[in-house]
Amino acid sequence: MAYSDKVVDHFNKPRNVGSFDKTDPDVGTGIVGAPECGDVMKLQLKVKDGVIEDAKFKTFGCGSAIASSSLATEWVKGKTLDQALEIKNTQIVEELSLPPVKIHCSVLAEDAIKAAVNDLKKKQAASQTAETAKS
Amino acid sequence: MSLKLELPIYMDNHATTPMDPRVLDAMLPYFTKKFGNPASRNHAFGWEAEKAVESAREQIARAINADPKEIIFTSGATESDNLAIEGAIGMYGATKGRHIITLKTEHKAVLDTCKHLTSAGAEGEQGDKAGQTAKGALAKGVLAEVTFLDVEKNGLVDLKKLEAAMRPDTVLVAIMAANNEIGVVQDIAAIGKLCHERGVLFFTDAAQAVGKVAIDVKAMNIDIMSISGHKVYGPKGVGALYVRRKSPRVRLSPLIHGGGHERGMRSGTLPTPLIVGLGAAVELAVRELPEESRRLRALRDRLWNGLRAKLDHIYLNGDYENRLPGNLNVSFAYVEGEALMMAIKDIAVSSGSACTSASLEPSYVLKALGIGEDLAHTSIRYGIGRFNTEAEIDFTIDTTVKAVQRLREMSPLYEMAKEGIDLKSVQWSGH
Numbered sequence: 095m096a097y098s099d100k101v102v103d104h105f106n107k108p109r110n111v112g113s114f115d116k117t118d119p120d121v122g123t124g125i126v127g128a129p130e131c132g133d134v135m136k137l138q139l140k141v142k143d144g145v146i147e148d149a150k151f152k153t154f155g156c157g158s159a160i161a162s163s164s165l166a167t168e169w170v171k172g173k174t175l176d177q178a179l180e181i182k183n184t185q186i187v188e189e190l191s192l193p194p195v196k197i198h199c200s201v202l203a204e205d206a207i208k209a210a211v212n213d214l215k216k217k218q219a220a221s222q223t224a225e226t227a228k229s
Numbered sequence: 230m231s232l233k234l235e236l237p238i239y240m241d242n243h244a245t246t247p248m249d250p251r252v253l254d255a256m257l258p259y260f261t262k263k264f265g266n267p268a269s270r271n272h273a274f275g276w277e278a279e280k281a282v283e284s285a286r287e288q289i290a291r292a293i294n295a296d297p298k299e300i301i302f303t304s305g306a307t308e309s310d311n312l313a314i315e316g317a318i319g320m321y322g323a324t325k326g327r328h329i330i331t332l333k334t335e336h337k338a339v340l341d342t343c344k345h346l347t348s349a350g351a352e353g354e355q356g357d358k359a360g361q362t363a364k365g366a367l368a369k370g371v372l373a374e375v376t377f378l379d380v381e382k383n384g385l386v387d388l389k390k391l392e393a394a395m396r397p398d399t400v401l402v403a404i405m406a407a408n409n410e411i412g413v414v415q416d417i418a419a420i421g422k423l424c425h426e427r428g429v430l431f432f433t434d435a436a437q438a439v440g441k442v443a444i445d446v447k448a449m450n451i452d453i454m455s456i457s458g459h460k461v462y463g464p465k466g467v468g469a470l471y472v473r474r475k476s477p478r479v480r481l482s483p484l485i486h487g488g489g490h491e492r493g494m495r496s497g498t499l500p501t502p503l504i505v506g507l508g509a510a511v512e513l514a515v516r517e518l519p520e521e522s523r524r525l526r527a528l529r530d531r532l533w534n535g536l537r538a539k540l541d542h543i544y545l546n547g548d549y550e551n552r553l554p555g556n557l558n559v560s561f562a563y564v565e566g567e568a569l570m571m572a573i574k575d576i577a578v579s580s581g582s583a584c585t586s587a588s589l590e591p592s593y594v595l596k597a598l599g600i601g602e603d604l605a606h607t608s609i610r611y612g613i614g615r616f617n618t619e620a621e622i623d624f625t626i627d628t629t630v631k632a633v634q635r636l637r638e639m640s641p642l643y644e645m646a647k648e649g650i651d652l653k654s655v656q657w658s659g660h
């Protein structure tokens with residue numbers, strides 16, 4: 095199976111590879127997948143004033159999985175958390191021209207975004223509760 | 230001396246091999262000038278073709294210490310495997326028994342044939358009337374009962390377990406000589422001896438073994454054996470089946486009916502050029518085997534030692550000693566196999582990750598070794614062959630090491646492992 099040019103490009107020059115400090119209150123971390131299934135994605139978002147100002151990923155998985163997560167980090171930047179949740183796997187499929195057997199890679203990327211956003215929302219809710227408790 | 234490498238490099242010689250130019254030379258006259266049908270008994274064109282076919286039969290027989298009459302030509306090892314198993318059950322199922330013993334690590338051509346015989350409806354398709362007279366034990370239409378034996382962690386079968394699985398109604402043991410993924414070479418002589426002591430027929434799929442390791446069907450007590458053309462630098466679309474004629478005399482029910490070619494076991498006009506190619510390829514490979522196997526082993530050792538010197542967390546799959554000289558199957562922990570193949574695209578290899586398959590299941594052979602699905606996804610099979618050079622091995626080491634390092638830097642698993650997190654203890658959100 096040949097890969098699309100965009101997948102090859104993201105694979106050879108992945109955007110935003112790396113990690114943020116998980117404990118940073120402005121960082122949301124999503125880890126999805128399982129080693130037994132052959133793909134694990136870690137996607138991290140960093141927010142400032144309600145907007146995602148930076149994103150990083152690390153992925154264990156095939157070229158399409160790496161490309162999907164690389165693309166996801168590009169797309170979430172500049173979005174609010176709610177806008178980021180609107181990113182659909184089908185958009186990733188279309189952008190990267192993923193074949194049917196690779197659709198699960200795009201699903202995983204969508205799940206990773208959701209998991210990271212939820213992690214951040216949980217953190218924010220927790221800190222708000224803490225604030226309220228203090229006052 | 231600096232040799233410029235020609236890219237991409239082919240190092241997937243278990244999948245198929247390039248044809249040796251000497252084999253092609255032997256074949257060429259039989260496409261155009263010497264095109265006769267070997268079954269034409271009444272003119273020079275037929276005689277010429279028949280002579281070529283019989284000469285190829287002798288070449289193959291000599292290479293494995295068989296009699297030329299014991300060689301049946303087929304379309305390839307898959308057909309040979311089907312004919313061996315279905316043919317044996319068709320011939321002996323009703324009288325000797327319907328129990329087959331095979332390994333979980335066999336080629337799909339063996340596993341699927343066995344599964345087919347155990348499914349209801351096998352009888353109708355195969356047209357084996359003997360099925361109807363089988364004594365009660367099997368459901369209607371089912372032609373065989375199969376034991377799929379586990380292998381040990383190194384990929385080899387434990388002879389005691391094989392012996393323990395044998396029953397009075399065991400008719401056939403089907404165990405491959407050399408595995409196509411992990412390259413492990415079974416103790417064929419010991420298995421053959423055991424089978425003959427117990428009066429059980431011994432079939433071995435030797436598609437990966439012929440021309441790579443020494444095979445002597447008499448000394449090893451092999452009764453039926455599959456041979457492939459394109460795995461030994463011969464043409465695709467041709468193979469052979471060795472079928473023993475003496476002590477015991479083995480007969481097989483045909484799968485393909487027609488003109489009664491090949492002692493009635495395989496009808497169909499013989500493809501003379503392909504058969505000539507198969508004969509030449511097998512003869513060449515066996516003649517050059519001692520020297521070539523030393524050369525391949527040295528290249529393989531160089532590759533394994535080179536990878537081990539520069540990378541940690543890499544694991545060999547399958548026994549190292551009892552192994553095809555050109556095979557290396559390695560798991561590179563924390564790096565998915567298909568991504569690794571993409572990163573070393575200038576080298577053609579295979580992966581057990583099978584990420585491309587719809588099932589997303591990693592290699593069943595690696596799973597049978599008990600190495601865990603996580604590591605199975607990270608495996609690469611290097612198949613070093615006749616035309617690979619030392620310079621190519623060095624390039625492969627260098628390229629693989631760089632790719633693994635790059636992919637590990639972007640692997641969340643590697644990061645977690647470095648942090649001391651036990652990956653087995655993590656609650657994954659697998660889907």
